[in-house]
Amino acid sequence: MIISGKVHKFGDDVNTDEIIPARYLNTSDARELASHVMEDADPRFPAKVQSGDIIAAGKNFGCGSSREHAPLAIKAAGVACVIAESFARIFYRNAFNIGLTIMESAAAAEARTGHVLRIDTTTGRITNVTLKRSYSAKPIPPFMQDLIAAGGLMQYVRKGKMK
């Protein structure tokens, strides 16, 4: 799949309390969650973000709580892909489980808000169209590729692969 979109840039250690503050966790409705996505990191983000946009961040994106509401809110807001220098463990796992595309790459460090990125999710090739630079993403482990191919963890379970 090819993703081409505009970057919203965030810093290091963006935590799940910033991605979706706990005051909104009294619902599981993805669209309602999306209307507050990233609110405590950038209050204007929910109004600015457009379908197909890309979030780029520094190290340890998604640290903190295990709330799956965080990747759900990002996905429901229409964000096509999150790239970061690194991801916190539970967020990484949750993103694959629910089918939010995420990639670890040095491209995240150099991307700035407004840059346009072109991401080939199959090859892991990331091009910063604005800077005219190319990067490679950290390869996705084979097991995670199986999860993606199955369509997420629940599909993996339904296909009887949880053995």
Place this chain on the structure above:
Amino acid sequence: MPRPMTLGEKMLAHAAGAKSVSPGDIIMAKLDLCLGNDITAPLAIQAFYRNKGKRVFNRRKVALVPDHFTPNKDIKSAEQAKIVREFAREQRILYYWDQGEVGIEHALLPEQGVVVPGDVVIGADSHTCTYGALGAFATGVGSTDLAAAMLTGKAWFKVPSTIKLVFKGRLPADVTAKDLILTAIGRLGVEGANYKALEITGPVIDKLSMEGRLTMCNMAIEAGAKTGIVPPDEITRAYAEPRAQRKPRYYFSDAAAVYERVEEFNVTAMEPVVAKPHLPSNVVPVSEVGNVVLDQAVIGSCTNGRIEDLREAAMLLKGKKVSPHVRTIIIPATPMIWRQALKEGLIDIFMAAGCIVSPPTCGPCLGGHMGVLAEGEKAVSTTNRNFVGRMGHTKSEVYLASPGVAAASAIKGRLALPREVRGSGWKQGVKK
């Protein structure tokens, strides 16, 4: 001969039905328990039904604890709690608590013997790593993992490499388990143990109570760790065996087990510390923090809401008043702890000092209810996170500390050391 393993690796190997595992292996593990709360379980329950779930794999191996926004803080929270309650009834979930029986999950489950040494556990709550204190392998996951676990009784794991923490020296008065783990997080950083396990060891840990060990393992996630494990010993047995709902299994690391690295801490010169806003790794000694005037103090949570924590606070608050501008909220983590505190006269001490005593709830820790902060307000809290907006307004601040530091600070109205408020009858260097 299988390769030498850490106790964490042994538990995962057993759960995977393998002779041995190595860091980096992907395994499919049989779970002894999976759990969720009123925030994370509703999403898991939705996924369970959407995928044609009829019955959970084993009603004795699922725990559901509505503890975050309970007693229900608003209509939407009430609806979430209702989803969990109805599911628990329909599925005849054995470990479900409600009304006056519910407590904070990571205090309640060890207390009730629902988690036992040697268990492999996933929980849709990041602080599930707490159970490592019992010599279990427990880690936080998301709601979809919980749904898959409720359906199949299994979860996939990447076997983590292990960092061994060794605490040596003589523990000074007023330096608690909270100070030890905050100091470790300060050194490791919030990403320092990402994807890894911590094995928490050393002569200081050998003497640490189960409460203290639970506090330390609870915050392993704040260094990014998958889990924190204390090797089981006599203290573990004495705690676990009278209450265990299943037979404990004790695992020990082989002498030749491979660690990614070893971090040593000499505690002899340590002082009580706080983690300043807005990261749990932003750790400094209280003596160097300066004049931080407070609006609120919170003593409770899955980190520090156990009976020893309440005793530590009560010893300082006895016969004193909290500052009139510090709302001091005490939250015993479970009903059993609440009643014990009542029996010991601690509740009376708190009330006489001007504190608010809350029912068990996660409440203010995550800015839910029972003590949310306004713009510009500062709190000292025995909880586990101090991210932007964690306890309320994005321009509020949280300082993480031990119950002793929180209690002393509540009295002084600013961040303070326990020795600043202690009466003259107290002998330096001797506890209780």
